[in-house]
Amino acid sequence: MNCIIAQSGGPTSVINASVYGLVKENERLKIYDNVYGGLNGIQGILEKKIINLSKMSSEQLEIFKNSPSSGLGSCRYKLKNYIENKEEYLKLIEILVSLDIKAFFYVGGNDSMDTTAKLSAFAKEKNIDIKFIGIPKTIDNDLMHTDHTPGFGSAAKFIATSILETYLDSKVYRDNGIFIIETMGRDTGWLAAAGALATLHGKPCADLVYLPEKTFNMVEFLEDVHRIYKEKNHVYIVASEGLRNEDGKFLAESSISTGHDNFGHSQLGGVGQYLKNLIIQSGITKRVKALELSVLQRCAMHCASKIDIEEAIMVGKFALEISIKDSSSGHMVAINRDCTELYSSSPFLIEAKKVANNIKHFPKEWINEKGNNITEEAINYLKPLIDYNYDLLPLYTSFAL
Amino acid sequence: MNCIIAQSGGPTSVINASVYGLVKENERLKIYDNVYGGLNGIQGILEKKIINLSKMSSEQLEIFKNSPSSGLGSCRYKLKNYIENKEEYLKLIEILVSLDIKAFFYVGGNDSMDTTAKLSAFAKEKNIDIKFIGIPKTIDNDLMHTDHTPGFGSAAKFIATSILETYLDSKVYRDNGIFIIETMGRDTGWLAAAGALATLHGKPCADLVYLPEKTFNMVEFLEDVHRIYKEKNHVYIVASEGLRNEDGKFLAESSISTGHDNFGHSQLGGVGQYLKNLIIQSGITKRVKALELSVLQRCAMHCASKIDIEEAIMVGKFALEISIKDSSSGHMVAINRDCTELYSSSPFLIEAKKVANNIKHFPKEWINEKGNNITEEAINYLKPLIDYNYDLLPLYTSFAL
Numbered sequence: 050m051n052c053i054i055a056q057s058g059g060p061t062s063v064i065n066a067s068v069y070g071l072v073k074e075n076e077r078l079k080i081y082d083n084v085y086g087g088l089n090g091i092q093g094i095l096e097k098k099i100i101n102l103s104k105m106s107s108e109q110l111e112i113f114k115n116s117p118s119s120g121l122g123s124c125r126y127k128l129k130n131y132i133e134n135k136e137e138y139l140k141l142i143e144i145l146v147s148l149d150i151k152a153f154f155y156v157g158g159n160d161s162m163d164t165t166a167k168l169s170a171f172a173k174e175k176n177i178d179i180k181f182i183g184i185p186k187t188i189d190n191d192l193m194h195t196d197h198t199p200g201f202g203s204a205a206k207f208i209a210t211s212i213l214e215t216y217l218d219s220k221v222y223r224d225n226g227i228f229i230i231e232t233m234g235r236d237t238g239w240l241a242a243a244g245a246l247a248t249l250h251g252k253p254c255a256d257l258v259y260l261p262e263k264t265f266n267m268v269e270f271l272e273d274v275h276r277i278y279k280e281k282n283h284v285y286i287v288a289s290e291g292l293r294n295e296d297g298k299f300l301a302e303s304s305i306s307t308g309h310d311n312f313g314h315s316q317l318g319g320v321g322q323y324l325k326n327l328i329i330q331s332g333i334t335k336r337v338k339a340l341e342l343s344v345l346q347r348c349a350m351h352c353a354s355k356i357d358i359e360e361a362i363m364v365g366k367f368a369l370e371i372s373i374k375d376s377s378s379g380h381m382v383a384i385n386r387d388c389t390e391l392y393s394s395s396p397f398l399i400e401a402k403k404v405a406n407n408i409k410h411f412p413k414e415w416i417n418e419k420g421n422n423i424t425e426e427a428i429n430y431l432k433p434l435i436d437y438n439y440d441l442l443p444l445y446t447s448f449a450l
Numbered sequence: 451m452n453c454i455i456a457q458s459g460g461p462t463s464v465i466n467a468s469v470y471g472l473v474k475e476n477e478r479l480k481i482y483d484n485v486y487g488g489l490n491g492i493q494g495i496l497e498k499k500i501i502n503l504s505k506m507s508s509e510q511l512e513i514f515k516n517s518p519s520s521g522l523g524s525c526r527y528k529l530k531n532y533i534e535n536k537e538e539y540l541k542l543i544e545i546l547v548s549l550d551i552k553a554f555f556y557v558g559g560n561d562s563m564d565t566t567a568k569l570s571a572f573a574k575e576k577n578i579d580i581k582f583i584g585i586p587k588t589i590d591n592d593l594m595h596t597d598h599t600p601g602f603g604s605a606a607k608f609i610a611t612s613i614l615e616t617y618l619d620s621k622v623y624r625d626n627g628i629f630i631i632e633t634m635g636r637d638t639g640w641l642a643a644a645g646a647l648a649t650l651h652g653k654p655c656a657d658l659v660y661l662p663e664k665t666f667n668m669v670e671f672l673e674d675v676h677r678i679y680k681e682k683n684h685v686y687i688v689a690s691e692g693l694r695n696e697d698g699k700f701l702a703e704s705s706i707s708t709g710h711d712n713f714g715h716s717q718l719g720g721v722g723q724y725l726k727n728l729i730i731q732s733g734i735t736k737r738v739k740a741l742e743l744s745v746l747q748r749c750a751m752h753c754a755s756k757i758d759i760e761e762a763i764m765v766g767k768f769a770l771e772i773s774i775k776d777s778s779s780g781h782m783v784a785i786n787r788d789c790t791e792l793y794s795s796s797p798f799l800i801e802a803k804k805v806a807n808n809i810k811h812f813p814k815e816w817i818n819e820k821g822n823n824i825t826e827e828a829i830n831y832l833k834p835l836i837d838y839n840y841d842l843l844p845l846y847t848s849f850a851l
Contacts, residue, residue, distance in 0.1 A: 060622050089624050109843060116842040118618035125623070210752050217519035218749040221461050222526070223490050343741050348619040351611050352752055442513040443521040 051150050052080075052372065054102070055087030055094060056186075057157035057164070058125070060118040061200030062207075062350040063361035064186045067156050068121065069114035070365025071184075072102045080373060085148060090124035090155075091164060095141060099148070114362075117350030128164040131171050138171055145179055152180045152372040156365075158187040158198075162381050163405035169379030183381030183401045184368050186361070188347045190239035193407045194399040195383035197434055199364060200347070202357030205243030206435035207349040208232055211342060212247035216254035216285050217443055219338065225283040226336025227274065227328055231321035233346055235291040238262050238411040240346065242423050244287035246431055249443075255422075256284050261291035262411045263420040265300060270324075271331050273421055278333055288320045290341075300324070354435045360384060360394060367396035392433035452551050453481075453773065455503070456488030456495060457587075458558035458565070459526070461519040462601030463608075463751040464762035465587045468557050469522065470515035471766025472585075473503050481774060486549060491525035491556075492565060496542060500549070515763075518751030529565045532572050539572055546580055553581045553773040555766075559588040559599075563782050564806035570780030584782030584802045585769050587762070589748045591640035594808045595800040596784035598835055600765055601748070603758030606644030607836035608750040609633055612743060613648035617655035617686050618844055620739065626684040627737025628675065628729055632722035634747055636692040639663050639812040641747065643824050645688030647832055650842060656823075657685050662692035663812045664821040666701055671725075672732050674822055679734055689721045691742075701725075755836045761785060761795060768797035793834035 052075070054068055072084050083103045087094035100121075105113065113120055131138050145153060153168065155161045162183045169181035185192050190201035212230060219228040234240040238260025247254040256277050259265060277284045292300045300323045321339030328337050364382040371377045380398040387393045415427035453476070455469055473485050484504045488495035501522075506514065514521055532539050546554065554569065556562045563584045570582035586593050591602035613631060620629040635641040639661025648655040657678050660666060678685045693701045701724045722740030729738050765783040772778040781799040788794045816828035 060619055092624065112843040116618065116844055117615050118844065119622040120618075120844040122624070123622040211746060211750070214518050214749040214751060215745055217517065217521075218461055218745050221490075221520040221524040223493065223523070338745070340744050340746070341742070344616055344619050344739070345612060345741070345746075348615040349612070350615060442510060442517050443519065 050081055051083040051085055051148055052152040052154065053085040053087050053094070053099065053145065053148070053150050054121075054154040054156065055090045056119040056121045056123050057090040057155060057161040058123060058187065059158075059347060060123060061186050061188050061347055062117040062203040062353045063199055063358050064118070064156055065116050065120040066114050066358050066361035067184050067186065067199060067365035068102070069110055070362035071154060071369045072105070072110060073362075074366040074369040075103070078370070080369065081151070085150065086121045089122035090126055090157075091128060091141070092124040092126045093122060094144060095137065097144060114358075115350065117348040117353075127160050128167055131167070138168070141168070142172070142177055142179070146177075150179060152182060154182050154184055154368050154372070156184040156186050158185070158189070159192060159405050159407060162192075162401040165381065166379055166400070166402035166405050169401065172378065180372055180378035182368050182372055182377055183404070184364050185381055185383065188240065189234060189237055191237045191408050191410075193404050193409045195404075196386040196394065197384060199357060199361035201239060202354035202360070202434040203349070203352070204233075204240060204346045205246065205431065206354040206357070207346050207352045208240060208243045208342065209246040209435060210352055212244050212254050212285075212287065213249065215340060216247065216249070219285065220283055220443070224336070226334055226338065227278060227284040227286065229286045229288060229321045229324050229337065229339040231288050231290055231319055231339065231341045233342070234261065234289040236261060236408055236410075237291070238289050241287050241289035242411055242415075242427060243431055243435070245423050245428060246435065254285055255287045257421045258287045258423055259289060259292055259421065260411050260416060260423075261289050261293060262413055263416050265292045265294055266420070267294070267327065269419070269421070271327065271333070273419070274328055275331070275333050286324065288324055290320050292320050356392070356434060356436055364396055371398060389429060389433060451482055452484040452486055452549055453553040453555065453770075454486040454488050454495070454500065454546065454549070454551050455522070455555040455557065456491045457520040457522045457524050458491040458556060458562040459524060459588065460559070460748060461524060462587050462589050462748055463518040463604040463754045464600055464759050465519070465557055466517050466521040467515050467759050467762035468585050468587065468600060468766035469503070470511055471763035472555060472770045473506070473511060474763075475767040475770040476504070479771070481770065482552070486551065487522045490523040491527060491558075492529060492542070493525040493527045494523060495545060496538065498545060515759075516751065518749040518754075528561050529568055532568070539569070542569070543573070543578055543580070547578075551580060553583060555583050555585055555769050555773075557585040557587050559586070559590070560593060560806050560808060563593075563802040566782065567780055567801070567803035567806050570802065573779065581773055581779035583769050583773055583778055584805070585765050586782055586784065589641065590635060590638055592638045592810050594805050594810045596782075596805075597787040597795065598785060600758060600762035602640060603755035603761070603835035604750070604753070605641060605747045606647065606832065607755040607758070608747050608753045609641060609644045609743065610647040610836060611753055613645050613655055613686075613688065614650065614842065616741060617648065617650065618842065620686065621684055621844070625737070627735055627739065628679060628685045628687065630687045630689060630722045630725050630738065630740040632689050632691055632720055632740065632742045634743070635662065635690040637662060637809055637811075638692070639690050642688050642690035643812055643816075643828060644832055644836070646824050646829060647836065655686055656688045658822045659688045659824055660690060660693055660822065661812055661817060661824075662690050662694060663814060664817055666693045666695055667821070668695070668728065670820070670822070672728065672734070674820070675729060676732070676734050687725065689725055691721050693721050757793070757835060757837055764795075765797055772799060790830060790834060
């Protein structure tokens with residue numbers, strides 16, 4: 050009796066920690082003879098690209114836990130409905146049955162939960178004795194019904210750390226300009242919001258934080274930037290890549306139409322670049338820098354959040370444990386926040402179909418009235434998810450002998 | 451009897467560690483009553499923006515040591531010759547004398563060493579009893595007569611770490627594209643070369659590494675990229691921002707002429723963006739990502755090299771110690787590599803004017819014949835400067851049950 054685990058969608062720093070947790074827990078509980086690993090998600094399993102994770106040494110497993118990015122490979126493959134895609138369903142089941150697999154674990158986001166729900170429903174209908182269980186991961190933190198997702202905390206920690214460090218870097222001269230940092234988050238503002246966690250002596254580094262949940266208002270933006278620049282001779286701005294204007298268009302997209310590279314291709318400059326141009330054009334100052342954190346934020350394992358790693362392991366372990374229960378198929382492991390002050394959490398099950406094809410937006414009530422920062426309540430939610438404790442002391446602000 | 455220290459030029463992660471070393475050593479040796487800190491370099495000292503570092507608590511000093519970026523503020527101020535600028539020289543000396551300052555320490559790159567040499571020569575000529583001593587810093591590693599510069603090791607470590615992590619991130623799918631990472635280094639290739647330090651199971655992550663010391667050849671570049679892409683379905687490229695074509699023009703500059711943003715401004719896309727466009731245009735693949743590490747590489751203190759921090763402290767301490775010797779004025783503290791295998795180093799003095807207005811290029815003999823990577827000898831030079839020990843294990847390369 051065996052089980053299999055595979056990864057899907059975009060990588061995170063701690064996605065392998067969930068695989069580690071599941072394999073380790075099986076070593077302890079000995080539920081399955083072997084934990085197999087499917088390479089490149091469903092796509093690879095359909096081609097029988099499968100390895101035996103139970104043959105890994107303890108040392109290999111520890112190293113694997115600390116390796117960022119989907120160590121089993123990933124895919125961007127969305128399973129169609131059974132009616133449209135009968136052959137694939139049957140082929141997959143055939144492969145799983147031939148390996149005596151009783152449980153299939155899929156580590157992924159909402160597309161993967163859609164696959165989990167579909168396969169589970171199919172197995173139940175056809176009386177196939179295989180359970181399909183989802184394990185959450187996404188740096189975007191956009192899955193419904195879970196307090197947060199493994200992967201988010203580490204991305205948030207890297208963002209906050211980089212903001213503190215670049216904030217200091219952007220302030221060393223007498224005449225400092227404007228610094229813009231662009232985070233991921235095409236649909237939701239969770240990652241950009243994490244930028245508000247960077248503080249120096251208790252004060253936030255970022256003056257302005259913009260999330261996609263609030264329509265971007267160019268006039269108000271320039272007013273705010275101008276006011277702060279006049280006051281402090283420095284502005285630090287955090288912007289999500291997903292910012293949209295009143296027409297619902299991505300800001301980054303709106304520059305495509307006229308921006309062309311030297312080969313005549315239109316070029317997507319990114320939100321940071323867009324805002325930089327906007328500020329320069331407005332005449333506030335020409336000293337504007339824009340930095341795109343890009344994929345660094347989803348793979349900077351060297352800066353991972355300890356709690357995030359622990360919870361990624363926890364959801365993997367829990368998935369293994371509950372897979373002996375009949376009722377677990379078609380469910381995803383979710384995280385409940387038991388306590389925020391002395392932070393603690395525990396896993397529970399939620400129907401995968403309730404998570405699939407849904408997006409958990411950053412709550413509008415956690416965005417301030419002006420729409421240019423987040424509230425204290427949001428900070429309290431975010432803070433425990435990163436073990437961010439970075440006490441720094443630049444001296445250039447004081448000058449008295 | 452007092453001394454003063456100030457910082458100049460671009461920040462690094464460990465520039466404050468040199469100030470820390472100097473203050474700590476003075477606590478031990480009690481050479482000066484007070485170590486003053488000049489804010490924003492010479493520029494701030496001329497405005498009497500000076501603080502007393504000897505009043506900092508031990509705890510504050512430790513935090514200061516761990517703070518990236520010039521904690522005393524910086525300036526981009528190049529002192530003119532005495533003849534053109536008599537008043538400024540006299541004003542500076544007047545301020546220093548009024549504070550009973552006997553030694554002036556300037557932490558910076560080759561411009562700062564030019565300032566150090568000029569002020570020292572002036573003081574000697576006028577029989578003023580103040581010594582001017584340089585302390586090296588620059589992530590670029592481009593100062594002559596020192597084995598390397600404090601600041602470089604930490605930047606190199608962040609670059610190597612980010613390359614390993616983004617390498618893993620860029621390989622998770624079945625069809626992987628081409629990844630380009632752009633490092634700083636407008637004149638020299640030291641930082642890009644550090645990219646070759648990123649290895650996985652002993653093999654380098656980067657397929658191609660391009661330095662400004664070698665003229666960029668577009669045809670050979672595309673040939674190499676095409677060959678490797680066909681072979682591995684993936685190419686990882688490290689490129690210095692300072693790459694130039696046969697006409698001696700920066701690649702990034704050559705795209706200015708036709709690239710315009712949506713405000714009609716010409717836009718400097720960066721080398722990464724330029725190479726990305728080149729590959730797409732060549733038809734090799736459209737799946738190309740370019741990442742610019744930008745200022746992150748000079749302020750990522752959370753990923754600093756231990757040896758770099760230690761050596762930054764060492765040069766600060768040594769500067770303090772030798773400042774009691776008359777002959778020390780007009781010199782910079784340099785680093786000698788005593789042993790590469792069991793790495794050890796020691797400080798020594800070099801005339802500041804020999805460092806000023808000079809650039810130490812990456813040796814041509816350390817670039818391979820094809821000009822697309824560095825040699826083993828270069829790796830051996832670079833390796834000890836970062837305490838990079840990152841053992842990772844992705845599994846997607848193997849598939850056997």
